[in-house]
Amino acid sequence: MADIFVILPDGSRRTLPAGATACDLAADIGPGLAKAALIADIDGVAVDLSAPLADGQQVSIITADSDAGLETLRHSTAHVLAQAVLDMYPGATYAIGPPIEHGFYYDFDLPGGATISDEDLAAIEARMREIIAADQPFERHEASAAEGLELFAAHPYKREIIETVALAADAGKGGQSADELAEEVVGDGRISYYRNSDSFIDLCRGPHVPSTGRLGHFKLMSTAGAYWRRDAGRPSLQRVYGTAWASRQDLAAHLHRLAEAEKRDHRRLARELDLVSWPADLGPGLAVWHPKGAAVRRVIEDYSRRRHDEGGYESVVTPHIARSELWETSGHLDFYRESMYPAMELDGATYYPKPMNCPFHMLIFKSRQRSYRDLPIRMFELGTVYRYELSGAVHGLMRSRGFTQDDSHIFTTREQAPAEIASLVAFVLSVLRAFGFDSFDARLATRPVGKSVGEDAEWELATEALRDALQAAGLDYELDDGGGAFYGPKIDIDVQDAIGRSWQLSTIQVDFQLPERFGLEYVGADGKRHRPVIIHRALMGSIERFFGVLIEHYSGAFPAWLAPVQAAVLPVAAAHGDYAEEVATHMRNEGFRTEVVEAQEPLGRRIRATKLQKLPYVLVVGDDDVAHGTVGVNARGSDGDERGVPLETFVSRLAADVQAHR
RNA sequence: GCCCGAGUAGCUCAGUCGGCAGAGCAGCUGUCUUGUAAACAGCAGGUCGCAGGUUCGAUUCCUGUCUCGGGCUCCA
Numbered sequence: 221m222a223d224i225f226v227i228l229p230d231g232s233r234r235t236l237p238a239g240a241t242a243c244d245l246a247a248d249i250g251p252g253l254a255k256a257a258l259i260a261d262i263d264g265v266a267v268d269l270s271a272p273l274a275d276g277q278q279v280s281i282i283t284a285d286s287d288a289g290l291e292t293l294r295h296s297t298a299h300v301l302a303q304a305v306l307d308m309y310p311g312a313t314y315a316i317g318p319p320i321e322h323g324f325y326y327d328f329d330l331p332g333g334a335t336i337s338d339e340d341l342a343a344i345e346a347r348m349r350e351i352i353a354a355d356q357p358f359e360r361h362e363a364s365a366a367e368g369l370e371l372f373a374a375h376p377y378k379r380e381i382i383e384t385v386a387l388a389a390d391a392g393k394g395g396q397s398a399d400e401l402a403e404e405v406v407g408d409g410r411i412s413y414y415r416n417s418d419s420f421i422d423l424c425r426g427p428h429v430p431s432t433g434r435l436g437h438f439k440l441m442s443t444a445g446a447y448w449r450r451d452a453g454r455p456s457l458q459r460v461y462g463t464a465w466a467s468r469q470d471l472a473a474h475l476h477r478l479a480e481a482e483k484r485d486h487r488r489l490a491r492e493l494d495l496v497s498w499p500a501d502l503g504p505g506l507a508v509w510h511p512k513g514a515a516v517r518r519v520i521e522d523y524s525r526r527r528h529d530e531g532g533y534e535s536v537v538t539p540h541i542a543r544s545e546l547w548e549t550s551g552h553l554d555f556y557r558e559s560m561y562p563a564m565e566l567d568g569a570t571y572y573p574k575p576m577n578c579p580f581h582m583l584i585f586k587s588r589q590r591s592y593r594d595l596p597i598r599m600f601e602l603g604t605v606y607r608y609e610l611s612g613a614v615h616g617l618m619r620s621r622g623f624t625q626d627d628s629h630i631f632t633t634r635e636q637a638p639a640e641i642a643s644l645v646a647f648v649l650s651v652l653r654a655f656g657f658d659s660f661d662a663r664l665a666t667r668p669v670g671k672s673v674g675e676d677a678e679w680e681l682a683t684e685a686l687r688d689a690l691q692a693a694g695l696d697y698e699l700d701d702g703g704g705a706f707y708g709p710k711i712d713i714d715v716q717d718a719i720g721r722s723w724q725l726s727t728i729q730v731d732f733q734l735p736e737r738f739g740l741e742y743v744g745a746d747g748k749r750h751r752p753v754i755i756h757r758a759l760m761g762s763i764e765r766f767f768g769v770l771i772e773h774y775s776g777a778f779p780a781w782l783a784p785v786q787a788a789v790l791p792v793a794a795a796h797g798d799y800a801e802e803v804a805t806h807m808r809n810e811g812f813r814t815e816v817v818e819a820q821e822p823l824g825r826r827i828r829a830t831k832l833q834k835l836p837y838v839l840v841v842g843d844d845d846v847a848h849g850t851v852g853v854n855a856r857g858s859d860g861d862e863r864g865v866p867l868e869t870f871v872s873r874l875a876a877d878v879q880a881h882r
Numbered sequence: 883g884c885c886c887g888a889g890u891a892g893c894u895c896a897g898u899c900g901g902c903a904g905a906g907c908a909g910c911u912g913u914c915u916u917g918u919a920a921a922c923a924g925c926a927g928g929u930c931g932c933a934g935g936u937u938c939g940a941u942u943c944c945u946g947u948c949u950c951g952g953g954c955u956c957c958a
Contacts, residue, residue: 325953441952442887442952443887446886447884458886461953503949504948504950605958607958609956610884611949612955613883619957725958764958765958791916792915795915819915819916821915822920823915824919824920826918829919829920840918852918863917
């Protein structure tokens with residue numbers, strides 16, 4: 221039999237006997253690769269290792285080091301989950317089970333509407349480990365749709381998938397439904413399925429790892445409800461989420477990250493550090509700010525105002541409610557109504573709480589005639605808005621029903637807009653960096669198909685301006701095709717926090733629509749009237765979310781410039797109380813946030829209690845300090861303490877920290 | 883809004899197979915405070931989320947409802 225050759229990723233050729241599989245190729249390259257191999261990529265198509273090779277193909281062997289390999293590992297683990305659940309719950313049926321970020325899920329319909337509790341997960345996981353220990357092969361088979369319907373006769377969701385595939389094939393098109401079903405089917409009207417054992421098969425496009433023994437670094441995480449095909453009108457299924465990784469170390473690292481994230485949860489820290497609370501009597505998504513939370517907020521807002529002053533913005537203030545006519549003009553009643561709080565009837569008029577500040581700023585622009593010489597006009601407001609978020613979407617400070625935007629609207633000429641956007645991106649990044657964020661993800665969202673207004677040329681121009689600004693700022697960005705607002709394209713900027721999570725904060729949106737709706741005009745150099753362009757911009761997004769992200773970013777240990785209490789003063793004994801007050805008063809006069817913890821309890825206990833509040837500095841004062849005008853400095857994160865530091869020396873040090881945003 | 887799960891003291895949680903509700907920490911009072919992460923003693927604290935129902939009796943069982951958590955969706 222003639223040999224064949226295949227081309228490896230490095231361009232080299234390798235000769236194999238005819239009939240060789242990808243698995244043989246891996247073994248031929250080396251035993252290490254053979255052991256690590258999960259699937260193969262043949263001419264750009266991911267396939268099982270058992271796939272036969274043909275002459276001249278480009279082949280690469282895929283391991284768990286790559287995204288594709290890890291995805292396969294997760295997908296295969298999902299199949300093991302399905303086998304375990306079907307095994308343990310007679311009469312249960314299964315829907316779909318794709319890989320997702322960090323792991324996988326699988327949706328089930330259990331007999332009699334049974335549910336899976338967290339306790340059940342341990343038992344399911346144990347069964348999964350048995351299946352993995354049995355090292356069952358993933359055997360690929362293909363069949364016609366008719367055969368598939370017979371194979372999965374007892375499983376209505378699988379049958380529905382097969383029927384949809386058959387329909388799509390009949391219609392002779394791939395289309396949207398085929399995309400959705402990509403995980404389960406081949407796509408040409410035939411189906412593929414994988415057999416693990418005599419009793420377990422699963423409809424699947426594949427590929428899969430060679431056998432269940434290749435899996436094992438996984439953990440079932442949680443259960444949730446989910447609709448079949450994401451449709452609230454369809455049956456509700458039990459979803460089981462799991463995480464899966466290439467190695468024990470990766471799994472442990474992931475679980476560690478989750479534990480860290482939980483420790484940093486701003487809802488927990490907000491309570492422990494007495495920053496913010498959500499009294500049930502207020503209703504979901506509405507927070508009250510306690511003195512310590514409000515102290516941090518004030519620093520955030522003061523800094524924001526200062527930067528805006530320096531950046532050529534003018535502060536404005538607008539009311540919280542407005543008559544329905546305003547919202548009709550702005551289009552919010554047409555486009556945003558379901559997110560607005562309901563109307564209030566008053567003196568024969570209808571008022572709505574504001575979900576956005578924009579229309580008010582339009583009215584300020586319109587209050588007098590504007591010249592091109594006035595532009596750009598940059599209005600800034602810490603504007604509190606109310607949005608009727610779905611109750612299930614509300615999440616601490618990250619997603620509230622009442623929140624304050626650091627909102628601005630910039631009115632420019634068309635010619636000025638590109639430069640204005642470019643400087644805006646730089647401004648946004650500069651402010652975010654000042655709060656300790658240095659890693660950003662940006663998205664450029666373009667014109668939504670169908671539901672948008674304006675001329676193509678305008679959209680093109682604005683999108684290019686946004687793109688140029690991103691490039692000028694040196695920001696990598698993803699394209700969110702069709703993700704723009706109905707009135708214009710936008711840039712969203714996410715920050716990455718200390719443990720690598722992404723949070724959406726800033727948004728910069730170009731708007732052609734509101735100037736039209738409000739009939740905004742300025743007089744140009746030519747003496748004629750022109751429409752300005754509006755740039756909407758929220759920098760921190762909302763002060764609430766920004767604060768929540770800061771809490772999680774710093775794990776509650778705010779840098780000195782933000783900390784609600786910058787230094788606590790602890791007298792060693794009651795006799796040093798007066799000196800402690802003197803020290804505190806002096807520091808307050810210097811502009812620092814200071815509190816005294818009186819000597820009503822032993823020093824060690826007070827130090828512990830104060831340390832748990834994560835303050836930047838704990839100052840201890842005793843006999844020596846009273847005698848010499850010094851303090852004992854215990855800095856957060858340092859080992860031990862420094863004795864006999866002159867008060868002025870400490871004040872300078874704290875001032876330097878604040879200055880440097882440490 | 884929908885699906886799944888959970889609501890017991892300020893917090894973390896135990897408990898009641900339907901019969902006077904518990905711990906630790908926090909709090910308060912007293913004694914004690916003497917140099918860097920938990921002094922000692924005592925006290926107080928709960929309509930067992932809320933409203934109905936079943937029952938001699940409900941925190942416990944049933945129904946509804948509210949809130950929270952995890953998802954879906956959406957977003958600052």
